[in-house]
Amino acid sequence: MNNRLLQFSYKYGALIFIGLVILFFSLRNEYFFTYSNLVDILRSISILTFVAIGVTISLTVDGFDLSVGSTVSLTTVATATMMIWYELPLAVVLIVPLLIGAVVGLLNAFLIVKVRIPDLLATLAVMYIVSGIHKTYTKGYSIYNNMQFQDGTKAPGVMNPDFLWIGQGKLFGVPFPVILMILAVIGAHVFLKYTRFGRQTTMTGGNEEAARLSGVRVRRVRAWAYVASGVFAAIGGILYTARVGSGQIDAGAPMLMDAVAAVFVGYSVFGAGRPNIIGTFVGAVLTGILINGLTMLHVQYYTTDIIKGAVLVLALTVTFVHLSRRKA
Numbered sequence: 001m002n003n004r005l006l007q008f009s010y011k012y013g014a015l016i017f018i019g020l021v022i023l024f025f026s027l028r029n030e031y032f033f034t035y036s037n038l039v040d041i042l043r044s045i046s047i048l049t050f051v052a053i054g055v056t057i058s059l060t061v062d063g064f065d066l067s068v069g070s071t072v073s074l075t076t077v078a079t080a081t082m083m084i085w086y087e088l089p090l091a092v093v094l095i096v097p098l099l100i101g102a103v104v105g106l107l108n109a110f111l112i113v114k115v116r117i118p119d120l121l122a123t124l125a126v127m128y129i130v131s132g133i134h135k136t137y138t139k140g141y142s143i144y145n146n147m148q149f150q151d152g153t154k155a156p157g158v159m160n161p162d163f164l165w166i167g168q169g170k171l172f173g174v175p176f177p178v179i180l181m182i183l184a185v186i187g188a189h190v191f192l193k194y195t196r197f198g199r200q201t202t203m204t205g206g207n208e209e210a211a212r213l214s215g216v217r218v219r220r221v222r223a224w225a226y227v228a229s230g231v232f233a234a235i236g237g238i239l240y241t242a243r244v245g246s247g248q249i250d251a252g253a254p255m256l257m258d259a260v261a262a263v264f265v266g267y268s269v270f271g272a273g274r275p276n277i278i279g280t281f282v283g284a285v286l287t288g289i290l291i292n293g294l295t296m297l298h299v300q301y302y303t304t305d306i307i308k309g310a311v312l313v314l315a316l317t318v319t320f321v322h323l324s325r326r327k328a
Contacts, residue, residue: 013318014269014279017311018286025293032296039175045288046177047072047236047243051252052259052280053188054232058119059263059275060192061225062205063112066123068233068259070130071104072252075237077134080143080159080247087157094163094238101234104130105227112226113219135249143247159245167242177239184232189277201225205274261308262287265315273319286311 026033051068058065075097082088082096104126111122141147145158169176192198203211204221212218233252240251265286266279287308294304 009318011270014265014282014286014315017314018282018289021286021289021293025289025296029293029296032293037292037296039178041285041288041292042178042181043175044292045284046175046181047239048255048258048262048287049181049281049284050184050232050236050239051255052262052284053184053277054229054236055259055263056266056275056277056280057188057192057201057225057232058229060201060205061222062208063119063222063225064123065108065226065229066120066256067104067108067127067130068229068236069252069254069256070127070134071101071230071233072237072240072255073249074104074130074134074252075100075234076241076251077138077143077247077249079238079241081138083160083163084143084145084147084155084157084247090160090162093160097234097238098231101230101232101237102227103230104233105230106223108226108230109223113223138247138249140249142249145246164242164245167239167244177243180235180239184235185277185281192277197221197224258287258308261312265312268315268319283315 022033031037051072054068055065078100079093079097082093108123108126111117111126112119115122117125139150143155145155147155149155165176167177171179192201200211200216200221201224203214203216204218208218211221236255237252241247244251262283263275263280265283266276266281267273269276269279269282290307290311291304294307295301
């Protein structure tokens with residue numbers, strides 16, 4: 001009976017917990033469980049989900065990308081400056097940040113795959129490098145419409161309205177970032193689970209030596225995982241700029257830890273016990289629900305980290321207790 005209860009809690013505990021949290025906040029505030037507020041929650045986690053998908057892919061190959069937060073910040077200010085400083089076409093504004101994310105991923109891949117620096121150390125170094133680059137590039141200033149430079153002149157451009165629609169507009173009554181997020185979650189899940197290259201990615205993370213002996217080009221697979229992580233972080237940076245209408249130099253700073261928390265909460269979803277896209281999305285939803293509900297209850301913002309940390313500890317406890325018993 002105890003084993004059955006543990007197995008059930010391991011598979012469905014996260015979903016049950018989300019249901020209980022929704023019930024609690026709904027009873028405490030009549031405006032919580034409404035269509036508009038639920039959509040706002042999904043919109044609020046759309047950027048986080050893109051960043052978390054990248055972290056999930058890096059963890060799938062038994063790595064870890066700490067540079068995603070800095071990549072979000074870099075692509076955010078790069079996107080904003082291309083419109084406000086240089087008045088570049090929208091196509092360039094969208095493509096260049098993606099290339100920047102890919103370059104950051106390639107740098108991570110080179111250090112990890114070629115130079116063989118451990119993942120955490122390599123991506124930590126890249127995190128500092130990227131953070132320094134974007135702050136040096138903007139001289140520590142955030143980017144906004146017609147901003148004034150130190151010499152007294154003003155930037156010639158403003159945010160493109162078509163670009164702002166990406167982060168603020170709606171399609172069929174649903175916020176466009178939410179649609180992008182759902183498509184990304186479905187696409188990444190299908191790719192990792194049902195395509196040949198996706199399965200090779202999972203094999204590489206499960207047992208690299210066995211994957212190599214099976215003919216998998218593990219170095220290439222690990223390299224693509226970090227490139228994908230950088231690109232997803234870049235998409236998060238683009239969406240962030242489109243939502244707030246400016247380039248904030250520290251936009252990605254809080255996203256790294258929230259993304260990591262979402263990924264590890266996802267370990268306990270449906271008993272996966274490993275990084276998976278659906279679990280990551282569930283973890284991001286739980287984060288959004290907690291922040292939204294606590295805000296509506298007027299809980300001080302600085303206490304939310306305590307609650308998020310406690311939820312993460314609970315999810316990890318259930319996960320690793322089950323895994324240790326299964327190995328025993």
